[in-house]
Each structure stands twice: as C-alpha cells, then as structure tokens.
Amino acid sequence: MNTVDAGAAITRAHRAEWARIVAALAKRFGDLDIAEEATAEAYATAVERWPADGVPPNPGGWLTTTATRRAIDRIRRERKRADKYREAWMVADDGPAEPVGAIDDDRLRLIFTCCHPALAAEARVALTLRLVGGLTVAEIARAFLVQENTMGRRITRAKAKIAAARIPYRVPSAADLPARVSGVLAVLFLVFNEGYLSTGPDTDPVRHDLTAEAIRLTRTLLPADGEVTGLLALMLLTEARRDARIAADGTLVPLAEQDRGAWHTALIAEGHHLVRQRLATGEPPGRYQILAAVNAVHTSARDARDTDWAQIVALYDHLVRLDPSPIVALNRAVAVAELDGPDVALATVDRLAEPLAGYHAYHATRADLLRRLGRSHEARAAYDRAIALAGNTAETAHLTRRRAQLAPPPP
Amino acid sequence: MQYLLSVLDVDAGTATPDEMAAIDTFNERLRSAGHWVFAGGLAAPDTATVVDNRDGAALVTDGPYLESKEYLAGFWIIRAADLDVALALASDGSRACNRRVEVRPFR
Structure with a gap:
C-alpha cells in the first residue's frame, strides 16, 4: 500500500x-x-x-x-x-x-440542528460546513474572510449553546417545518456557492464534494415546498456547467464562452423538469424558483447568442420585487447589458458602489462593462480591485487574463 | 430541563387587565401540561436594593444593579423537554403578557 x-x-x-x-x-x-x-x-x-x-x-x-x-x-x-x-x-x-437505512434521517437531523433559528445566521453556516460538510475550521474561516480563531470561537460557542440550551437533534414538527426549511435552504445555498466558487489560494476552484453534498442534502428535504424544488433545480442547472466552467489551464470560463457541448445533459434535463413542474402549479414562485428559471433560460440556449435576455431581465424584475437587495440589482444589470447595452447597465451598476464596495463580483462586473465600452483605463482599475477581492483561483486567473487583454496604458 | 423565561419591559408598567387575563390562561396551560415550575411579576426596578457582602462588610445600595433601557418585569420558570418546546411556550407567553421574552436554560 x-x-x-x-x-x-x-x-x-x-x-x-x-x-x-x-x-x-x-x-x-x-x-x-x-x-x-x-x-x-x-x-x-x-x-x-x-x-x-x-x-x-x-x-x-x-x-x-x-x-x-x-x-x-x-x-x-x-x-x-x-x-x-x-x-x-x-x-x-x-x-x-x-444500519445503513437510518443514515439520511441522521444527517437530516444534524442539518436541522446546525441550522436552528436560535443560532446566529453566521454560526449556522459555519456549523453546517464543519459538522455536515466536514470542512476544517481554517477552510471555513477562509471562506468567510475571518480569522481562524474567530471562526473557531464562533463554532465553539454555537456548539456550547446547542448543548446548554438543549437545541433538539431532530427534524422539526410539521407546523414548524416551512420556516425551518427556509432557514436550511439559505445555508445549503451558501454551502453550494462555496463549493461552486471555492475560496482560498490552495483550494480547488470547484469543490465538487461541497456542491454534491449541498445537492444531496437539498434532495433529502424534498418535497417540503416549492422553494426546495426551486433550489434543487437551481443547483442542478448550475452544477451541469461545472466542467465547461474551468479551462484546462485552471482559468474560469464565463458563461458566454463556455463549450455548451460539455454541459451535463442529464442534470439539465432534471433541472428543466423541476422548473416546469413548479411552473405547472401556478403558485407564485420564491427566489430560488425564479433563479432556477433564469438558469433554465440560459441552459435552453444552444449558443450564447440565442439566449432570451428579455426573459431573463423579466425574471430579474420579478426577483427585485421579492428581494430588492443590491446583489440582485447587480445580477439584473448583467442581463440588462446584453439586452440594452453595457452603457445602460453601467449606469445601474455605478449606483451600487456604496453597498457593494467590498464585493469582488461588483468590481468584476463593472470592469467587464468598462472593457466593453472601451474605457480601458477605468477597466484596469476595476480589474485590480476585483482581483484583490476575489478568493477563487480560477476567477483570479480569468480576471488577470482579461486585464492583460486591455489596451496598454498610455506611456 | 428547566428554562427561565424573562419578561422584558421598557418601563415598569404593570400588566393591563386584558394582559393579566391572558397570562392567567397561559399559566393554567403551563400547569395542566406539566411545564409549570414557578412564575412571578416583579415590582418596578426603582424598588430594588443591591447588597454586596463579598468582602464581609455588607454594602447596601439603593436601586437596580445596572441602568438599562429594559428591565426584568417578571419571569416564568418552566420545565420543557428541549429548546423547541421552550421557544414555543415563550412565544405564547410573549403574546399573553404582550412583552418580549428571553429564554435561558438553567445549568
């Protein structure tokens, strides 16, 4: 051996x-x-x-x-x-x-305990990643940009509260289930995102173990409500693109440049099926269902040029009404750039400067819009900022390459 | 497992007759379901006296031990299997007394 x-x-x-x-x-x-x-x-x-x-x-x-x-x-x-x-x-x-048959129930209990509303939101995510995801405290600390000993204390304190206050180790009652499931979904989405865009200089850019675990755990919650189905569809349609998303040299490949032939058709088919299933109910969709629909539109286009951007902007309009947060507004602006042009999108993005100043995707989006508008000098500054803030190795490589492609600065 | 449900109040106002009636109903429920240990309403914080005899010479001071925006107006001590049961009871208790309630486990 x-x-x-x-x-x-x-x-x-x-x-x-x-x-x-x-x-x-x-x-x-x-x-x-x-x-x-x-x-x-x-x-x-x-x-x-x-x-x-x-x-x-x-x-x-x-x-x-x-x-x-x-x-x-x-x-x-x-x-x-x-x-x-x-x-x-x-x-x-x-x-x-x-015995093997009891496994899923145990894991489900564990996740409901980790995501208990009596724990602080940040502690729920950290506990789930530690206890369910098996990440080390150092990895979790890196993912959330805090010191390792701060994260260690956060986790220790949460576990002490679970023990001292006797937070139960079980699946909640039917009456409490909808509210508790929504809390679990928020945590699972964060786990998925950490897997899909992993942070840390020594971390694989995509941690398939985390994305797979998030998908698996979301499945165990089915069929609690429409948002569970929505989140599962969203994860499947995102995960379907994972192989096309990182080039052989480890650089992130943006959606428009991905080899769509490398997308996983089975995952897309299941995701589309789930989205159609939710649409057929006629119930008003929640945020995950809307985001799943956005991804269904993307994955329906054989070529990036065939993307139905009008529909995507309409879906984001719907989402903005449910969740008027700056991050949703930023994502909507990305779609607006395709429909109405980068100048229109940039006007929106510039208004988000204050709340999103520390968010790498804000600067990356802005850099891309400035690049497309030929404003190389400003684009370079925005790329610098995005690279400084990005924690994902593939994304850093992509941003660095884009920056290098800009027109050289005047001598 | 026992929990202290502390009733928080911004001033020392006593419960209204409607609140008292709701609290009585809630207390009856606690008793019949076996959750009841003890409960009580407290007089205004400015009726408090602090005694410090840590070094053997008792020092008596008028007033509550710390100035705060909110005071303990009353409390329940309940018996509950776990925090979910305690939180559900605290939720009904908060509604009954029309005040915020802090749930804290005993050791």
Whole structure:
C-alpha cells in the first residue's frame, strides 16, 4: 500500500462518510462537540495508520468504530464533568454502528440542528460546513474572510449553546417545518456557492464534494415546498456547467464562452423538469424558483447568442420585487447589458458602489462593462480591485487574463 | 430541563387587565401540561436594593444593579423537554403578557 492510495482513500472516505459518522455519533452520544472531535480524531488516525497498515476493507466502518472508541475515551476522561444522562446513554446504547437505512434521517437531523433559528445566521453556516460538510475550521474561516480563531470561537460557542440550551437533534414538527426549511435552504445555498466558487489560494476552484453534498442534502428535504424544488433545480442547472466552467489551464470560463457541448445533459434535463413542474402549479414562485428559471433560460440556449435576455431581465424584475437587495440589482444589470447595452447597465451598476464596495463580483462586473465600452483605463482599475477581492483561483486567473487583454496604458 | 423565561419591559408598567387575563390562561396551560415550575411579576426596578457582602462588610445600595433601557418585569420558570418546546411556550407567553421574552436554560 502506498501513501498516494491511502491518501486517496482518506479523501474519498472523508467525502462519503464524514457527515454520516458525525450524525451517528451525535445521535448516540447526544453531544455534537464530542461527535465532531471524535470523528476528526478518527480521520487523523487514518492519516497516520492507513499508509503503513493499508486501507481497511470497509473504510467507513473502520472510521465509525475508531470515532466511537475515541468518543467513549473522551467521555470517560471527562466522567467527573459528564452528566449522568450521558453515562446512562452509553450504557443503554453500546450496540453496533447504525444500519445503513437510518443514515439520511441522521444527517437530516444534524442539518436541522446546525441550522436552528436560535443560532446566529453566521454560526449556522459555519456549523453546517464543519459538522455536515466536514470542512476544517481554517477552510471555513477562509471562506468567510475571518480569522481562524474567530471562526473557531464562533463554532465553539454555537456548539456550547446547542448543548446548554438543549437545541433538539431532530427534524422539526410539521407546523414548524416551512420556516425551518427556509432557514436550511439559505445555508445549503451558501454551502453550494462555496463549493461552486471555492475560496482560498490552495483550494480547488470547484469543490465538487461541497456542491454534491449541498445537492444531496437539498434532495433529502424534498418535497417540503416549492422553494426546495426551486433550489434543487437551481443547483442542478448550475452544477451541469461545472466542467465547461474551468479551462484546462485552471482559468474560469464565463458563461458566454463556455463549450455548451460539455454541459451535463442529464442534470439539465432534471433541472428543466423541476422548473416546469413548479411552473405547472401556478403558485407564485420564491427566489430560488425564479433563479432556477433564469438558469433554465440560459441552459435552453444552444449558443450564447440565442439566449432570451428579455426573459431573463423579466425574471430579474420579478426577483427585485421579492428581494430588492443590491446583489440582485447587480445580477439584473448583467442581463440588462446584453439586452440594452453595457452603457445602460453601467449606469445601474455605478449606483451600487456604496453597498457593494467590498464585493469582488461588483468590481468584476463593472470592469467587464468598462472593457466593453472601451474605457480601458477605468477597466484596469476595476480589474485590480476585483482581483484583490476575489478568493477563487480560477476567477483570479480569468480576471488577470482579461486585464492583460486591455489596451496598454498610455506611456 | 428547566428554562427561565424573562419578561422584558421598557418601563415598569404593570400588566393591563386584558394582559393579566391572558397570562392567567397561559399559566393554567403551563400547569395542566406539566411545564409549570414557578412564575412571578416583579415590582418596578426603582424598588430594588443591591447588597454586596463579598468582602464581609455588607454594602447596601439603593436601586437596580445596572441602568438599562429594559428591565426584568417578571419571569416564568418552566420545565420543557428541549429548546423547541421552550421557544414555543415563550412565544405564547410573549403574546399573553404582550412583552418580549428571553429564554435561558438553567445549568
């Protein structure tokens, strides 16, 4: 067994098993902190042992058993502090690992706990990425542009509150479900976006594990309401373009320049089917359904030039009424540039300068519009700003290439 | 699991008769469903006295221990299986007493 094989097996097992193991341990020991730490220790043990001892025949089982032992060790160490309930629980449930059939329920419970409304919004995302997504605290800190110890404290505080206030580890009741699902969708969308446009200098530009996990978790929420379907369709239609989105040299390829033959037709077909299914209900769409419809229009065009921009602008008009945020206005402006020209779009974009000053996509959009208007000097400044703020390696490469293509500055 | 539901109020106004009636109904529900531990309404914050005997010489000071925009007007101590149950009860309690309610677990 060589180190490369063991490393690949650990990566695979991390993707496939992390959330399941955390969820199973959380259920068994009733403590997210112990579940997370013991799972992390089990993976660390695998990193030490597998290259030397070989990959076990059932990596998931090995990791679960190791994590369970670590959890029990820790509880014994903390016996004086551990409450009676936990001791009783361990005695009562010392059985074998969870059967496979219970996996999804456990993960679903875990995600509802991580996304509980009694936790601060930023803590929900961080906890979900840590406990369900299996990202390290350092990765999450990078994704949200905060110091690692700040993110660590945020996660620790959230876990302490879950334990002390007894935030339940279960799927909410039917009466509470719609509100709780909407909170979970917001978190899953953030997880998906972090996977689709990963941040960090040493991070893959697309983290398929995160996008796949977000899609998988969204599926487990079906068919709670139309927005779940909308978000799933949106993710599928976005994910369908992933291979066309990064060039061989690691540069981001904008939608208009993508090789549409490389899009995944099965994902597009499913996404279109879901969008049509929602349209057929005649119910007023929420934001995810509208965004899914926008992406359905994009993926219906065989060639970028065939895109029905009028329909996209109409959909964004609808979205602006639901969500008059500057980011929606920015995305609408991108479509307006295609319909009415970059000068019209730039007028809108310039009005968003204040709220979006720290947002890389604002500067990237503005740079692109200025470039198309031949205002190279201003475009260069906007590209500089966008590159400074962008955290995704492929996007940085794309912006750098575009900047290099500008007319040279006057001598 | 026990939770303290603190009733927050901007001034020391007592409950109106309608609020009192709603609180009574809510209290009855807490009792019949087994959530009731204790509850009480507090007199105005300016009736408070602070005693500090940490160093063995009791110092008595008039007034609440900190100046704040909001005061504790009353409280419930309830028994609930978990935070979701406590939050649902706090939501009904807030409606009944027509004030904001903070939910905090006991250790």
